[in-house]
Amino acid sequence: IMSIPSSASHSGKTPSGTQSVERAFAVLTAVATAHSSGTTLPALTQVVGLHRTTTYRLLKCLLRLGAVRVDVESTRYFLGPLALELGVSARQQLRLNELLAPVLTRIAEATGDTVFLVVRDGLESVCTDRRLGDYPVKTLIVDVGTRRPLGIGAASLAMLQVMTDKELKEIARANAGQFQSFGTTAAAVLKKARAAAKVGYVSAVVPGVEGVHAVALPIIDSQGKPFAALAVAAIEQRMSQSRQGELLRTIRSEVSRAERLLIKADIQAA
Template sequence: MDEHVKKAKRKYNVPAVDSAFKILTLLSRKKFSKSNLTEIANALSLTPTTCYRILQKLEELSVVRYDQSSKRYSLGPYLVVLGERAKENILDLSVIMPYLERLTEETGLTSFLVNRIGEKKSTIIAKVEAEQFGINVSVGRHFSIVDGAYGKCLLANLRREEAKRLIDYNDGLRPLTEKEMKELLAELEMIKIKGFAISHGEYIDGLIGIAAPIFNNTNTVEMSISLVGLTSQLQGAEAERIGELIKGIANEITIKLGGERPLV
């Protein structure tokens, strides 16, 4: 099959499916967890008629719930079933969770498993909170691929041209200056060599993140594991030590998943 045809097929978009997914994603956010038709339509730039038809179908399938008294929509009960089935069928998660627990126990920091979603986003799919200091970020929270140490790990293992293109979108938690974007791009090669990344409050003041990539069985990176804590907890050599620790654990996970960290 011609390569252009293959690409066209991969990029083909079904508007109703795309809009339905955007509605579910919107309702998963705290700010929009209970929203009326107008709020949903405006937030997603949908016509009220289109939005209403999709919501009706989602309600019929019990993936969206409609409260007659408040006239507001929220996520529906069948998503709980789907979520449990997904967890049962994701072998990667059952392999990785004990490592997150081990990391949190050994460091006293909150650990996360972050997965790339689509081209420009990543999301937290699991976390283990530290007892003394937990990070108030929910599983399912979406970020730009340029955000945090976990984003740096994803970017560092892409082709340089692709990484630059994603950085140039500049749609992270805070806009980067031209200088910061150049510095981030330059930093990626060293991250790839070291095998872990550190962010010192560049995105959220007072927080430090340390992350390492997990290579899947095609030797690409779709996931990274990350530790997050206060910058006052980790300084200099201690942050580097934690970086080596998390890299070692990420490499163990990589081997268990049938992947292999490439030589650089």
């Protein structure tokens, strides 16, 4: 059962940006609740508690974006392709986290360090899960849900390392403006990705977090595309060359398991 967000007041005042978003989501949620049979403008107006003209204006915007669609004959509203795509994407991420939860747990238990699952989403990477090891000093370098441009962070670089040079250049060019806010450039990201490709893994200090180092490996889907990456972060005193080798062997073993799970579940890169 879906709960309908409480709408704004019935006043005719121009809503703020946040209020407009809240109202649009109230309308979208109401359409989703009645998706099997569809719903009408009068019904939506009553459910969300807005003026008919306000509800219609929000529907027109949602229609234009593809979040809802209207059946011309019945004039009933249904969820549109965009909403359905978002739902599929969300379900896939939940499935991914569920499938790989044991993988993260095993790495954290074996290493004692912090483990991150980072997934590609277009030109961005998203941390979707994290596990803490039992070592007293925790390295919480990113929170679950953190989004960054593809190419920022060890796990993100690990995904780039297996891409073609053409793909690398396209991503670097598209994210060039955002790289600046992280204190780097497209050229620097390309250089790091190419260096990682030569050795087969990423080993790097964590930008903006003093004294922390991370190693990472990509997870490849059934189509040979980098889908996600696993990274382990620890304080630099625990990141000698020999220990990095141990960590990479542990991660590589679990990446192989993860890739088999993904193929079996038919989960692919976005």
